[in-house]
Amino acid sequence: xxxxxxxxxxxxxxxxxxxxxxxxxxxxxxxxxxxxxxxxxxxxxxxxxxxxxxxxxxxxxxxxxxxxxxxxxxxxxxxxxxxxxxxxxxxxxxxxxxxxxxxxxxxxxxxxxxxxxxxxxxxxxxxxxxxxxxxxxxxxxxxxxxxxxxxxxxxxxxxxxxxxxxxxxxxxxxxxxxxxxxxxxxxxxxxxxxxxxxxxxxxxxxxxxxxxxxxxxxxxxxxxxxxxxxxxxxxxxxxxxxxxxxxxxxxxxxxxxxxxxxxxxxxxxxxxxxxxxxxxxxxxxxxxxxxxxxxxxxxxxxxxxxxxxxxxxxxxxxxxxxxxxxxxxxxxxxxxxxxxxxxxxxxxxxxxxxxxxxxxxxxxxxxxxxxxxxxxxxxxxxxxxxxxxxxxxxxxxxxxxxxxx
Numbered sequence: 001x002x003x004x005x006x007x008x009x010x011x012x013x014x015x016x017x018x019x020x021x022x023x024x025x026x027x028x029x030x031x032x033x034x035x036x037x038x039x040x041x042x043x044x045x046x047x048x049x050x051x052x053x054x055x056x057x058x059x060x061x062x063x064x065x066x067x068x069x070x071x072x073x074x075x076x077x078x079x080x081x082x083x084x085x086x087x088x089x090x091x092x093x094x095x096x097x098x099x100x101x102x103x104x105x106x107x108x109x110x111x112x113x114x115x116x117x118x119x120x121x122x123x124x125x126x127x128x129x130x131x132x133x134x135x136x137x138x139x140x141x142x143x144x145x146x147x148x149x150x151x152x153x154x155x156x157x158x159x160x161x162x163x164x165x166x167x168x169x170x171x172x173x174x175x176x177x178x179x180x181x182x183x184x185x186x187x188x189x190x191x192x193x194x195x196x197x198x199x200x201x202x203x204x205x206x207x208x209x210x211x212x213x214x215x216x217x218x219x220x221x222x223x224x225x226x227x228x229x230x231x232x233x234x235x236x237x238x239x240x241x242x243x244x245x246x247x248x249x250x251x252x253x254x255x256x257x258x259x260x261x262x263x264x265x266x267x268x269x270x271x272x273x274x275x276x277x278x279x280x281x282x283x284x285x286x287x288x289x290x291x292x293x294x295x296x297x298x299x300x301x302x303x304x305x306x307x308x309x310x311x312x313x314x315x316x317x318x319x320x321x322x323x324x325x326x327x328x329x330x331x332x333x334x335x336x337x338x339x340x341x342x343x344x345x346x347x348x349x350x351x352x353x354x355x356x357x358x359x360x361x362x363x364x365x366x367x368x369x370x371x372x373x374x375x376x377x378x379x380x381x382x383x384x385x386x387x388x389x390x391x392x393x394x395x396x397x398x399x400x401x402x403x404x405x
Contacts, residue, residue: 003035013118059331074280083282098386119158120181123188139193152197153369160361186230196372214354267314278321312370335388
């Protein structure tokens, strides 16, 4: 569990990039390899893989297999194996280890708190090291690994876990830490100036106040008020002006060929042009440079931007075709179903019920935020899926053991 927690801090929280001395020890490889080795050397039944071969896991496996089948036909051969072998296989193995490695609700809680800690540490470093300025410097730009928009979605996914800590804290000290983490993450969130993140935050606030019923309404409202107060206190006039452009027809995302709306339209076109295997894993940018209507400009000596998809669903559909998109959506949908069932199994008011609803809120934040970002293969998503699978495992096993007794 220590190795798994260390891996989450590195893979999601990027602590080795925040503190360069940590990176000297190659912590991602070290923690991941140790976690896998210890897992496969542990013969206890609670940690057998068959406990986590649930629909969500099967969808992840299917997506990985389809990615392998899509690789040979990728537009750019030089990058066709990078995503699969360099990233996704490792992500899948760690998803299995995280989900199968937990022994009960307490272990899932520990990993959820590690996820929260990784976001809070990242936020503390960013707030302390990056200053905002005038003009285009009014918001954060490129950070460590994440850009400002990715970071905003990461923060949103961690906020429901802070609410869980605040309510379930065993001591006043833990509750103060939970409040401080939520306030700090909200402050960092405002500094990102992310419009997609703002929409994701609204979705999480709505879920918390309507669907997070495992705790009393006053706790949910208090957390919402705290977040709102920090946003109002920290947000500049430029921030609210930026948020006001979300629905504007004059915004570049709607009017320009490099805006998100035009990119999404082209992405759907790539999917329909290559409906079975797509343009290949990690090849959306290549499709922009080779298949887009303005790709021919390169022959005239004019530069063409190889854009990212800026939408995880368009990204998967274009890169892995319609079957890949269906697997991706099925993977996320099955996780929500599993969390709902897990919450019903453990009963209202229990730590398990609260944790399942907190993870559901976190996953909601990702689903909405990912609509504006290329995060289809991000460790953020697969760590949240691993927590959902782990909760399904421990709650289902508890019910099965109870029935046997």
